[in-house]
Amino acid sequence: MEVEAENGTRSAPAGSTWRRGRPLVLIAVLLALVIALHELVPNRWGNLGSLVATFLPWFVLAVPLLLLAAALRRSALAALLALAPLAAWVGVFGPQLMPVEAEAYDLTVVQHNVADDNHDVERTVNLLLAEDPDIVALEELTSENLPQYEAALEPTFEHHTTQGTVGLWSRHPISERTRVDIRPAGIDASWDRCLRAVVQTPEGEVTVYVAHLPSVRVGPRGLAAYSRNRSAELLGEAIAADPAPAVVLAGDLNGNLLDPGLAPLTDEVxxxxxxxxxxxxxALPVVQLDHVLARGAEVRDLRVLPRSGSDHLPVVSRVSLGQ
Structure with a gap:
């Protein structure tokens, strides 16, 4: 039933399509604000900021659900505002979906967490070598699988170095190699997951870090990420203090580049x-944990490779040293 106002005009009835579905409207507006202002979500209360950043690319899937709910509720206002999260998502991720032209590069870098329970070393190595890399960075090397990787990679790479469970293979000479201690408090010295090496390429000297940050876990109290965050801080401090003009970091960082817990590191590379x-x-990738980053150099054309037998997918990147 329509209601006549004092000035003689008629307002929409209380049950009209423009007044129904107010809870859906609130959800849509809040979701749009979280997407657009995700950098302001505090990284406390169970690392809420990191948790939001981890799954932020997938928040767009809420839009069709909101549209369906609005249709069932017959709410025109909810249907209209269900597009607000989509607009916010496009604002955040739209620029990185634009096509880019191929550019010149100096090095091909392959990075892979090979997994300590991956027994198909031959298949893994063949997959990585198919990219004709100049540098290969591996994580989760063990006393059992390291000799196999060394034997399989030796015919292609004359130079290599390992430290704990990480390793670097290079076509070009390695002039320096050192351990980088990124252990969080409470972890004993047997935990050894970062190395620094100086590689002498025809285009100039490049300092390469290979790192594997601690894992994170999602539980009833949120995202358990203290150890990962502390390692990121230590690695960021090491890179910040490194005088090398060109630095490349390849590794499993156990977080994506939006994660505020990685900010002390991603502020440097x-x-x-x-x-x-x-x-x-x-088997069903939902987050990027594996990265190639740089300072004083430019990472171009990062691609994900097919499965190798590991629970991580390898990545390959083209790096321009800009020298």
Whole structure:
């Protein structure tokens, strides 16, 4: 029933399509604000900021659900505002979905967490070598699988170095190699997951870090990420203090580049993102944990490779040293 106002005009009835579905409207507005202002979500209360950043690319899937709910509720206002999260998502991720032209590069870098329970070393190595890389960075090397990787990679790479569970293979000479201690408090010295090496390429000297940050877990109290965050801080401090003009970081960082827990590290090394490069879990990837980042160099054309037998997917990037 329509209601006549005092001035003689008629207002919409209380049950009209423009007044129904107010809870849906509230949800849509809040979701749009979280997407657009995700950098302001505090990283406390169970690392809420990191948790939001981890799944932020997937928040767009809420839009069709909101539209369906609005249709069932017959709410025109809810249907209209269901597009607000989509607009916010496009504002955040739209630029990285734009096509880019191929550019010149100096090095091909392959990075892979090979997984300590991956027994198909031959298949894994063949997959990585198919990209004709100049540098290969591996994580989760063990006393059992390291000799196999060394034997399989030796015919292609004359130079290599390992430290704990990470390793670097290079076509070009390695002039320096050192351990980088990124252990969080409470972890004993047997935990050894970062190395620094100086590689002498024909285009100039490049310092390469290979790192594997601690894992994170989602539980009833949110995202358990203290150890990962502390390792990111230590690695960021090491890179910040490194006088090398060109630095490349390859590794499993156990977080995406939006994660505020990685900010102390990604403030030092970065790359321009293009598209989505999900690498974990390999059977159905939903988040990118594996990265190639740089300072004083430019990472271009990062791609995800097929499955290798690991629970992570490998990535390959083209790096311009700009020298």
């Amino acid at each position: 970065s790359r321009e993102e293009h598209g989505f490069r999900f690498t974990f879990p390999s």
